[in-house]
Amino acid sequence: MSVSYVERSAGRIAYEVHGAGPLVVLAHGMGENWASYRHLVPLLVAAGHRVAAVDVRGHGASSVGWPTYAPAEVGGDLLAVVDELGGGPAVLVGSSSSAAAVVFAAAEAPERVAGIVLVGAFVEPPEANPLMRLAQAVVLRSPRLFGMFHKTLFPVTRPADDADYRRAMVANLREHGRMAAVRGVVALVEPHWTARARDVRQPVLVLMGARDPDFRDPGAEARAARRLFGTAEARMIEGSGHYPHADQPAATAEQLIAFLKVTTGA
Template sequence: MSVSYVERPDGRIAYEVLGAGPLVVLSHGMGENRASWRHLVPLLVAAGYRVAAVDVRGHGESTVGWPTYAPAEVGGDLLAVVDELGGPAVLVGSSSSAAAVVFAAAEGPERVAGIVLIGAFVEPPKANPAMRLAQALVLRSPRLFGMFHRTLFPVTRPADDAAYRRAMVANLREHGRMAAVRGVIDQVEPHWTARAREVRQPVLVLMGTRDPDFRDPGAEARAARRLFGTAEARMIDDSGHYPHADQPERTAEQLSAFLKVSTGA
């Protein structure tokens, strides 16, 4: 399937659509691209869904040079994709994009049937001076980012993980890509947690039990769940920060159960 684009005031957003049925829009995390969902997409398509995998602004085949990469604006991009394809849609956000789907649900309730947060950060990660220096280096080097990305799979990796990472790093070497990565983690207000209580749609929080980004992934999932009026929190066993990549079948099972309820299909 060829890539499509939706025009935005400051650039264009790339996405790819497969399948037929209720719409599900997938949004990847910092530094990645829509291929992050390559193992989950065919499972959702087989389950009867139309699936759009999006390149977040500044990533993949989306344009660079945006004035902001704030999650509220990324949420607006996702709503633009929904409008282009015809919604409503369930929005699935991984890592940094988990914040974006909350903003989208709050801003466009009639266009969003439900949201899924995978590996969401309830509090901004805290780091000592040494860690901050290491982070600054990683966020300026595609090669170091690729090395860091590898650590987020502490249990198992997809068979094509090395090839995916090489392609990801090559994409990050393009002009403006690492600036977008840095922009994703800039601290901006309001934080997504301030908008969570406005979300009235069904919410699912997914977390890998071995996610190395959190001291206690289960506690983080429960903390995220409590921010919403009603939400579910489910754990994916033996999974790291990207359960849709290292445990796609188990992730698809959890998502399919949620999608049946939120889409009525």
């Protein structure tokens, strides 16, 4: 499948489209690229959906050098992809840092967004003591160290092709401007996505790996995210870490497909 692009005022966003049917747009977490969803996409296509897997600005095949990587702007990029593919309405799926982006998109354009899915969303910024903040600063400047950190987010099981995926991810991060984009994605900006959650009227699904190492209590974090919305459900993916679509794609697809039947009727 060839890469397509949508032009934005400060760069271009890369995406790949697979299948036919109601539109689902997938956005990955920091440092990754659309291939984070490589095992989930075929399952959604087989269930009768058109799937657009996006490279978030600054990542993958998307351009670098953006003036901001704020989630509100990333949400605008996702809406631009929706518009490029017929205007939706689409279901938007955001993983980790991109979970914030789908909230902004849903709040800003309810006519183009049928529902949203938040995977591994951070309700509060992760707590970090001075030593951890220093370690984070070092990791976010080194593709190799980021790759090592990424591996720790699979505490139970990893995909069979995980090593190959990670090598390709690290190689991409070595390109000029990529690590600056990673740092930009995690920079704290206002408003936080939680301030816009009350404006979302569409159905919302919160997915969380039951063994997600980014949270002291993944279940509590998922429930906290669910409570921010008027209409939301929270589901735990057993045996999964921070990326359930990668380490437990079948279980993740089961939850997503059930949600898609409600939101799209397909």
